[in-house]
Amino acid sequence: MDVLLVDDEAGIRKVVGITLADMGHKVHLAANGDEALEVFRRERPPVVLTDIRMPGMDGLELLRRIKEESPDTEVILVTGHGDMDVAVQGLKLDACDFISKPAGPEVLEIALKRAADKIAMRSRMRHYTENLEELVRQQSEKLVGLERQSAAKEAVEGLTQAMGGLAGEVAGEFAMFNALPCLVSIQDRDQRVISVNRLYRERLGDRVGQPGFAIYAGAAGEGLDSPVARTLRTGQGQKSREGLFGPEESLTAVTVHTAPIHSANGQVDLVLEILVEASEVQRLQDELRTTRQRYQQLFDEAPCFITVQDRHLRIQAANRRFRQEFGPATGGLCYQAYCGNDRPCFGCPTLKTFEDGQPHQSELTVRGKDGQTVNVVVWTAPIRNALGEIEGVMEMATDITELARMQDHLASLGMLIASLSHGIKGLLTALDGGVYKVNAGFRTGNQEMVQSGWEKVTGLIGRIKGMVLDILFYAKKRELQLRSMDARDLASQVAEAVVPKAEQLGVVLNIEIDANLGVFSVDEVVLSAALVNILENAVDACLEDKSKPEHTVSFRARPDASGVFFEIEDNGIGMQPDTLARLFSVFFSTKGSRGTGLGLFIAKKAVDQHGGRIGAVSEPGQGSTFRIWVPREQ
Numbered sequence: 001m002d003v004l005l006v007d008d009e010a011g012i013r014k015v016v017g018i019t020l021a022d023m024g025h026k027v028h029l030a031a032n033g034d035e036a037l038e039v040f041r042r043e044r045p046p047v048v049l050t051d052i053r054m055p056g057m058d059g060l061e062l063l064r065r066i067k068e069e070s071p072d073t074e075v076i077l078v079t080g081h082g083d084m085d086v087a088v089q090g091l092k093l094d095a096c097d098f099i100s101k102p103a104g105p106e107v108l109e110i111a112l113k114r115a116a117d118k119i120a121m122r123s124r125m126r127h128y129t130e131n132l133e134e135l136v137r138q139q140s141e142k143l144v145g146l147e148r149q150s151a152a153k154e155a156v157e158g159l160t161q162a163m164g165g166l167a168g169e170v171a172g173e174f175a176m177f178n179a180l181p182c183l184v185s186i187q188d189r190d191q192r193v194i195s196v197n198r199l200y201r202e203r204l205g206d207r208v209g210q211p212g213f214a215i216y217a218g219a220a221g222e223g224l225d226s227p228v229a230r231t232l233r234t235g236q237g238q239k240s241r242e243g244l245f246g247p248e249e250s251l252t253a254v255t256v257h258t259a260p261i262h263s264a265n266g267q268v269d270l271v272l273e274i275l276v277e278a279s280e281v282q283r284l285q286d287e288l289r290t291t292r293q294r295y296q297q298l299f300d301e302a303p304c305f306i307t308v309q310d311r312h313l314r315i316q317a318a319n320r321r322f323r324q325e326f327g328p329a330t331g332g333l334c335y336q337a338y339c340g341n342d343r344p345c346f347g348c349p350t351l352k353t354f355e356d357g358q359p360h361q362s363e364l365t366v367r368g369k370d371g372q373t374v375n376v377v378v379w380t381a382p383i384r385n386a387l388g389e390i391e392g393v394m395e396m397a398t399d400i401t402e403l404a405r406m407q408d409h410l411a412s413l414g415m416l417i418a419s420l421s422h423g424i425k426g427l428l429t430a431l432d433g434g435v436y437k438v439n440a441g442f443r444t445g446n447q448e449m450v451q452s453g454w455e456k457v458t459g460l461i462g463r464i465k466g467m468v469l470d471i472l473f474y475a476k477k478r479e480l481q482l483r484s485m486d487a488r489d490l491a492s493q494v495a496e497a498v499v500p501k502a503e504q505l506g507v508v509l510n511i512e513i514d515a516n517l518g519v520f521s522v523d524e525v526v527l528s529a530a531l532v533n534i535l536e537n538a539v540d541a542c543l544e545d546k547s548k549p550e551h552t553v554s555f556r557a558r559p560d561a562s563g564v565f566f567e568i569e570d571n572g573i574g575m576q577p578d579t580l581a582r583l584f585s586v587f588f589s590t591k592g593s594r595g596t597g598l599g600l601f602i603a604k605k606a607v608d609q610h611g612g613r614i615g616a617v618s619e620p621g622q623g624s625t626f627r628i629w630v631p632r633e634q
Contacts, residue, residue, distance in 0.1 A: 001116060002045035004028045006036040006062065007078070008054045016049075019105050025112070033057025037065060040073075047096075047115045048075045049108075052086055060086065063093050071363065072122060074115035078103060121403075122377075126361065129304075129379045129396055183254075183275040186261070187212040187228050189268070200275075212273065217243035217251060228271045231258045235268050244275065252277060305376070305397040308383065309334055309350055316392060327369040334395070338366040353380040353393045364397075375401045431460045480523040480609055482634060487517035487564045491557040494528050498535040502553060507542045510554040517559050520632040522610060527630065530603035534568050534626050537599065541572030541624060563612070566628040575618040583616055610634065 003025045007013050010031070017027045028043050030036035032054055040048065048066060052059035063075045074096035079087045087098040096118060097111045177184040177197035183204070184197040193212045200207075204215055213226035220226040220242050227238045237259045244254045254275045263269035299306060300320040308317040313334040322329065329337035335344050344351060349360035362378045376397040383392040437453030440446070495511045502509040535555060542551035548571060556567040575583070584604040607614040611631050618624035 001047055001112070002026045002028065002043060003112070004030060004036060004040055004043065004045045004048045004050075006030045006033070006048065006050035006054070006059070008032055008051065012051075016103065016108070019108060020049075020112075023105070023109060023112070033059070033062040033065075036062055040066060041069070044070070046073060046119055047112065048073060049078065049111075050075065051078045052090070053080065060090055060093065063090055063095055067094055072119070074118055076111050076115060125377055125398060125400075126379070129398070180274075182277075185212055185273045187271050187273060189232060189270075191223055191226065191228050191232075194270075215245055217245060221245075227256045227258045228273055231260050231271045232268055235260055244277075302396070304399070307334065307395050308392050309395060310392055311354055313344060313348070313350060325368045325374065326366075338364070340367060349378050349380045350393045350395050353382050354390060357382050357390055363400075366397075373401075374399055375403075431457060431464075434460060480526060480634075482521050482523055484519055484521050485524060487520050487557065487559070488513055488515065490522065490524060490528055491517065491555075491566070494531045494535065495555055497528075497532050498539065498555075501536060502539050505539060505543055506551075507539050508550065508552045509539075510552060512554065512556040514558045517557055517564055518632065520564055520630060521634055522630060523606075526606045527610060530606040531566060531568075531628070533599045533603050534628075538568050538570035538572065538624070538626075541570050541574075543572075545571075545573040545621075547621065560629075563629050563631040566630070567625065568628075569623065569625040571623040574620040574622050574624055575616075576620055580616060580618050584614075 003020055005013060005017055005020065005027055006029075007016070008031055013029050013031070017029055020027045028039050028045060030039050033050075034057055036048070036050065037057075048062075050059045050062055057065075059077055063077070066073050066075055071094075075090075075094075077087055077090045077095050077098040078101060079090075079098050080101050090098060096115045099107050099111050103111075178199075180197065181199070183200040185193050185200055185207075186195045187193055191212050193207045193210055196204075196206075196208060207215070211223060212228055213221060213223040215221075216226060223229060227240055227242070230238045237257065239258075240256050242254055242256050244252045254277050257274045257276070259272045260268040261270040261272060299317075302319060302321070305322040305325060306319040307315045307322055307329070309315055315329050315332055315334055315337065318326075318329055326337045334350065335341045335348075339345065345364060347362060349362045352358075352360045359382075360380050364376055364378055366374050366376055368374050377400055378395060378397045380396075381394050382390045383394055385391045434453050434456035438450055438457060439453075441449030441451075441453055491513045495509070495513070499509055535553065538553045542553060545551065552571055554567070554569045556565075556569075558565050558567075584600050604614050607628055607630065611634055613629045614626070616624060616626045
């Protein structure tokens, strides 16, 4: 791919540029945001790799400017360790990914592959939609063709004028009539057949030179009141129902249309006669009805939301999937049905198609009738009339909500791993120190040094284990394994799990568990892990507080009619209001590098999965209280 590399440090540009070139990419370089915009507008690379911190226009502003001009361009942000909040802001601006400095070849390759996968997926979706447009167009053309065939009378009346100039050319066959699904003959003033089309000859034989009326039953078969005779008398085209004799004297009902062909002096010189069998008309009508049904089925069963809109964005037609997701919107305005807005969406692709007659594509976030947000990729195509004028636009929107959720989840995991890599590296370094202390104690026979080193090692191993378990829990969706159990048993298990840590750290743990908690249906592993996490956080909050001579954590459990209340209260350091507001956000931690930012997020997720509620109150310097309610039945 073509890759635009933007960094204000020449050394980084040179080293990373060589790495990208060795991977097979064509690299364009820029030293700042303004220069990068000039190179981007000239070269239009599909991928931009930019540093965030640059003098002048920074990486976020460059990302915003590029996305305004080319939404399909993928931008990868390069950030330092302290730029996590800035990186999150970049992801909200639709950055493809972010990587931390220094960016090694493996990290670069993974990020560029992710960008290439997104570009390829977008291309496949566009190709799929274009194929769908072509299929709809083919069915529409077939439908129009059948409608034209069924309008035999209108076709005859239109041909009458043109036939006036063909009076001198009737001796041979008319190739133009051979393709018609009806019987065509031209007769002279004596009602003698002088030319027939192929289908007439196949059905009735070669009757050139014979009386044309001989094929009819009744009075018309005597020539006095045949359709051609009436046209010769009146000079006007005729339409009638007649009985037609076939080769084996079988009688068939036909509809006959005639049209006069005038000579140069205005006399009726010839008569054009067209016979349409009633069974053929019925067949065409049945085929037309079947085609319409198939077209409607294709329209309704397409795996996307389809509407046809006029110039005012009023919906003329909507397929079944659109109606199911957004309600019966026919006659309403597109932007009201999609988003409940009072004006068209910014950059509306349908309006662009009306302006230039070209297909357009856009990614939008809309809202279904149930209030849930839906991420869609929208394609538009013009619908033209016989004069080539745009009389409507077909808009097709494909639901990519699940894909967007997966991308967000992968981006979050990437951010998590980038953040934790530094923390785990520090823990491993500290672990080496603890191991060294243990070994030194063994060499010197210093049992106190061995004990101190081993406590350090076990503590660090516990922290690493906690980090890894948090990552696994966050990365994989786990369905609840519910079982009915005594709530008192679960509360006791939770308290027992935290007692050793509290005693070791000198924190008093008060346990108040009601004897009549009753039974509830829960996933014991998930819920107990959430409660233990909150209890351990309360112990840690006490250790952070140096202002009090004694610290206490209280764990209470009491019943109510429909559930069980758990309360965890500490007299630790407490929290500021802005910290309390972000407490359950993913990757937010009050422990700095010692925390993953996942513990309370996962705890809230566990309570939510059980249909419960969780909340917290806190005063800086006074302590915090967490309250959790879990229903007895899911």
